[in-house]
Amino acid sequence: MSDIDDRGGPAQPLLTIRGLTKHFALKGGLFGQGAGTVRAVDGVDFSVMKGETLGVVGESGCGKSTTARLLMQLITPSAGEVVFDGRTVGGRELSLKDFHRQVQMVFQDSYASLNPRLTIEDSIAFGPMVHGVPRREALGRAHDLLARVGLAPARFAGRYPHELSGGQRQRINIARALALQPRLVILDEAVSALDKSVEAQVLNLLMDLKAEFGLTYVFISHDLQVVRYLSDRVMVMYLGQVAELGPAEALFTDPLHPYTKALLSSMPAIDPDHRTEQAPLAGDPPNPINPPPGCRFHPRCALAAPVCSQRAPQPVPARTLHAAACLVHEPGSGHPMAAPQSRAA
Amino acid sequence: MNSITIESPSKVPAEAQRSPGYWANVLSRLRADKVAVGAGIVVLLLLGLALFGPWIAPADPYQSSMLSRLKPIGTDGYPLGTDELGRDMLSRLIVGARLSLFMGLTPVLCAFVIGSAIGILAGYAGGWVNTAIMRTIDVFYAFPSVLLAIALSGALGAGIFNSLLSLTIVFVPQIARVAEAVTAQAKGRDYVEAARASGANAFTIVRVHVLGNVLGPIFVYATSLIAVSLILASGLSFLGLGVKPPEPEWGLMLNTLRTAIYVQPWVAALPGAMIFITSIAFNLLSDGLRSAMDNKA
Numbered sequence: 357m358s359d360i361d362d363r364g365g366p367a368q369p370l371l372t373i374r375g376l377t378k379h380f381a382l383k384g385g386l387f388g389q390g391a392g393t394v395r396a397v398d399g400v401d402f403s404v405m406k407g408e409t410l411g412v413v414g415e416s417g418c419g420k421s422t423t424a425r426l427l428m429q430l431i432t433p434s435a436g437e438v439v440f441d442g443r444t445v446g447g448r449e450l451s452l453k454d455f456h457r458q459v460q461m462v463f464q465d466s467y468a469s470l471n472p473r474l475t476i477e478d479s480i481a482f483g484p485m486v487h488g489v490p491r492r493e494a495l496g497r498a499h500d501l502l503a504r505v506g507l508a509p510a511r512f513a514g515r516y517p518h519e520l521s522g523g524q525r526q527r528i529n530i531a532r533a534l535a536l537q538p539r540l541v542i543l544d545e546a547v548s549a550l551d552k553s554v555e556a557q558v559l560n561l562l563m564d565l566k567a568e569f570g571l572t573y574v575f576i577s578h579d580l581q582v583v584r585y586l587s588d589r590v591m592v593m594y595l596g597q598v599a600e601l602g603p604a605e606a607l608f609t610d611p612l613h614p615y616t617k618a619l620l621s622s623m624p625a626i627d628p629d630h631r632t633e634q635a636p637l638a639g640d641p642p643n644p645i646n647p648p649p650g651c652r653f654h655p656r657c658a659l660a661a662p663v664c665s666q667r668a669p670q671p672v673p674a675r676t677l678h679a680a681a682c683l684v685h686e687p688g689s690g691h692p693m694a695a696p697q698s699r700a701a
Numbered sequence: 702m703n704s705i706t707i708e709s710p711s712k713v714p715a716e717a718q719r720s721p722g723y724w725a726n727v728l729s730r731l732r733a734d735k736v737a738v739g740a741g742i743v744v745l746l747l748l749g750l751a752l753f754g755p756w757i758a759p760a761d762p763y764q765s766s767m768l769s770r771l772k773p774i775g776t777d778g779y780p781l782g783t784d785e786l787g788r789d790m791l792s793r794l795i796v797g798a799r800l801s802l803f804m805g806l807t808p809v810l811c812a813f814v815i816g817s818a819i820g821i822l823a824g825y826a827g828g829w830v831n832t833a834i835m836r837t838i839d840v841f842y843a844f845p846s847v848l849l850a851i852a853l854s855g856a857l858g859a860g861i862f863n864s865l866l867s868l869t870i871v872f873v874p875q876i877a878r879v880a881e882a883v884t885a886q887a888k889g890r891d892y893v894e895a896a897r898a899s900g901a902n903a904f905t906i907v908r909v910h911v912l913g914n915v916l917g918p919i920f921v922y923a924t925s926l927i928a929v930s931l932i933l934a935s936g937l938s939f940l941g942l943g944v945k946p947p948e949p950e951w952g953l954m955l956n957t958l959r960t961a962i963y964v965q966p967w968v969a970a971l972p973g974a975m976i977f978i979t980s981i982a983f984n985l986l987s988d989g990l991r992s993a994m995d996n997k998a
Binding site for chain 1: 719720722723890891892894895896897898899900901905909910913914
């Protein structure tokens with residue numbers, strides 16, 4: 357099992373993403389080409405440190421789920437690479453099968469992600485059996501995990517998914533993801549479909565499991581409150597690109613990117629005095645088939661200047677404490693609010 | 702509420718509470734469907750005839766008698782009359798069930814196996830493999846099935862084996878198309894994605910996660926083809942491309958009796974009635990099966 361041990365020590369990121377890009381070709385025309393490409397994910401760089409929870413937020417259609425599927429190697433990227441604990445995934449360094457033993461995913465739709473023809477225990481035991489664990493042992497592990505996620509194995513192991521509630525099913529999906537004893541779990545809107553009381557229970561379960569098994573999470577959600585509660589760092593995505601990346605508290609209290617500011621002000625305030633009637637963001641996100649030139653956010657941006665439609669901001673680097681892809685924060689970018697080019701350097 | 706405390710990990714999943722499986726649920730719903738139950742009983746009776754016909758038949762189905770040709774229904778000793786050679790119709794209909802059902806069921810069964818394999822392969826592989834397979838299938842699909850069956854049988858030559866073969870070729874594209882469609886659908890489900898995320902290879906995923914969800918719908922579609930197959934097989938025999946006289950087979954009997962349609966119309970219609978009853982029974986059973994399986998729960 358030396359393959360799945362910690363290799364680079366705590367300082368080395370568990371997961372490093374470089375230039376991850378996914379373009380979907382649109383079918384159309386006589387020979388099914390030339391109808392353009394959807395730039396679902398366009399040059400994303402980030403890293404996930406060991407033991408942290410990285411929250412990923414953004415509007416629907418911003419490429420969150422595509423990013424998750426790319427991370428999981430369920431779809432092949434158009435460009436870019438995924439490095440897991442120092443080894444490039446999919447090549448000679450780390451095979452896909454070994455990668456999948458260490459990285460698992462929980463999907464949004466708790467019903468669709470369970471095979472309706474398999475009992476709960478078989479669903480959970482499937483992964484370990486794929487990796488050569490004998491059936492009896494895999495079932496034993498499934499029962500242990502069922503107990504761990506709060507479902508009595510005697511009552512639930514032989515059941516089918518349709519007999520359970522959404523919250524119970526999502527616990528089972530979590531148990532299945534943990535059955536391979538992974539180091540990284542990608543939670544793609546894992547609690548979004550649950551109602552609030554169940555969501556809180558499952559979130560607490562996720563926190564407990566993280567501490568118990570020393571997990572690292574990539575937590576994808578459109579729910580800002582939940583992301584703030586759960587995450588150590590937060591990445592904001594807009595139209596397939598990273599808009600801002602920073603520590604959760606700093607990002608929520610002092611956001612850099614105008615898009616993040618707009619997102620945060622869209623959170624309904626509990627205090628009626630702080631409520632606003634005004635929509636923080638006008639319109640829908642532009643079509644990712646033909647993204648606007650320059651900064652992709654400029655048509656909706658409150659701070660947009662003429663330079664924003666001509667020049668794309670520098671992408672957020674993977675190794676950064678807190679940065680935003682915005683010309684306002686780029687010295688010498690030509691934006692009236694930007695600092696002048698520092699002459700000292 | 703002591704009962705909800707979580708017990709210590711159990712190594713043996715023996716005392717686990719079992720739910721009835723999917724097929725047990727389908728069966729119980731099917732049992733509540735009166736039409737389907739009736740059709741099922743008729744199908745069972747027909748299968749019983751096919752299995753035990755020669756022992757049930759009151760007379761020798763090959764024994765002809767020039768003196769008692771084309772007797773009407775209800776004649777003494779010939780409850781369903783006699784055919785144009787004086788052979789007992791009841792015995793011939795009973796014994797004919799075996800060959801008729803064999804000719805109707807075998808092509809569907811073979812096509813179910815071959816068509817499912819082709820369709821699941823195409824549906825799961827996707828991409829150019831899918832395009833290559835499905836466009837080839839479409840070439841066969843473009844012909845009306847009756848025309849294709851007659852053309853193939855004619856080209857291969859008359860005989861039971863050749864007509865079985867041609868009927869199989871007729872049904873493979875139809876079943877493959879359905880299999881491809883349901884497999885492509887199943888492939889997009891999250892549980893298949895989750896299985897891929899656990900590192901399983903394509904073969905294991907198809908075996909564990911795809912087959913169980915796909916074979917049911919394909920099977921239902923295949924059962925709806927049984928009636929068509931019966932009629933086509935009878936048609937081939939009627940045209941002299943299938944079973945040869947003097948074998949009792951309903952389609953062939955319909956053919957040879959058609960000259961007597963003005964003399965003994967009721968007797969001449971009997972083989973047609975058997976084909977009708979059989980295809981209706983299989984169709985109703987297939988309909989019942991589909992609605993019993995449609996239920997999500």
